[in-house]
Amino acid sequence: MSTVIHVLAQFKVQPEHIETARNIFAKLIQHTQQEEGCLSYMLLNATQDSSSFTFVERWASEDALKKHEGAAHLIEAVSNIGSLLVQAPDVQTYREV
Structure with a gap:
């Protein structure tokens, strides 16, 4: 079984706050891509709804993901984005089978 962790994190932003x-x-992307254990970290924007964003992440291990979750730049981004969202983010983690 792979130790790589995949994360899908979906955000729905209020239309007036997209920019x-x-x-x-x-x-957040700039800082996160430099983290040890970050294999891939990209952001997608839905073609049918410009206020819908999804992060697609790959982490070398659960430990690397846990370090990311405690990183100052992530904590700051979460704090800053919270009031701009329509609803709470949907964050799911996966392993390859």
Whole structure:
């Protein structure tokens, strides 16, 4: 069994805050891609709904993901994005089978 952890994190942003959210996400991506254990970290924007974003992440291990969850840049981004969302983010983790 692979130790790689995959994460899908979906965000629904209030339409009037899309550009602000994009800026927060861009800063988060820049810092996260430099983290040890980050294999891939990309953001998708739905073609049918520009206020819908999904992070697609790959982490080398659960430990790497846990370190990311405690990283100052993630905590700051979560704090800044919270009031811009329509609903709470949907974050799911997966392993390859």
